[in-house]
Amino acid sequence: MLKRKLFMRRLGQLFFCFYSFVHLHAQDQNLFVKYFKYTKANNTKDFYEQWYTKNEVIIRAMTVYDVDEITVQENGKFIKTRDTIRYKREFDKFRNELFQEGNKSQPILVREHNSNVVKKIKPLNNTTYFIYDTLAQLQGWKITNELDNILNYSCQKAIIDYKGRQYAAWFTTQLPFTGGPNNFRNLPEMILKVEDSNKDISYTAVHIEMPYKEELIPDIRVTGKVVSQLEFEKIIEKTNLETMKKMYNMMNNGN
Secondary structure, X not given: OHHHHHHHHHHHHHHHHHHHHHHHHHOOOOEXXXXXXXXXXXXXXXXXXXXXXXXXXXXXXXXEEOOOOEEEEEOOEEEEEOOOOOOXXXXXHHHHHHHHHHHOXXXXXXXXXXXXXXXXXXXXXXXXXXXXXXXOOOOOOEXXXXXXXXXXXXXXXXXXXXXXXXXXXXXXXXXXXXXOOOOOOOOOOEEEEEEEOOOOEEEEEEEEEOOOOHHHOOOOOOOOEEEOHHHHHHHHHHHHHHHHHHHHHHHHHHO
């Protein structure tokens, strides 16, 4: 019995040393994870691109529009078409324009490791705004014995009740950072998949790079104006009103 206790204690010490080594080693590495976000009854493809650096995680949401029909001009007439082969260039151009326009207003989120404070970097009207928010703690994960394999990484399942839903997450100990898609976190290691019990929403890792190419990381070293979420909502409301007034004046002047 004594030998068993000594063995278990020694095993725990070895695990602690390995865990400490992995996280100490992570300080000299970086990691990129791209997640696909599935939402039921959504005709867009949403992704979360996340860069893990020595001190922080940088999150950028991206939307890709799934367009199956466009309007083109042919022989002086406008026609609707689904021919993605003949009009591949037109489809690509239209999708790219939607992509650029749809993601122009998406903020970049920055959060220090093990912090619940997130900074949103949001450009609007030639001004960059910094909006700070405090995230939910996301404590109370229950780790189960269920296992899975995602992108060739061994993962273990954990569950949590959050905002009236039950979520299941699969995390791996084979990556030297902790975190997860969007703001899911606070498990022992990196979360590669999250889904709610009804499967109405899910995030799944589809690409991992370690290390990533430094030139691909978003530039967050910008100057900006610090505002609260409420102040920023008022700025957006004012901007929308001014835009509507301009459109109204243009229509009246046109008549």
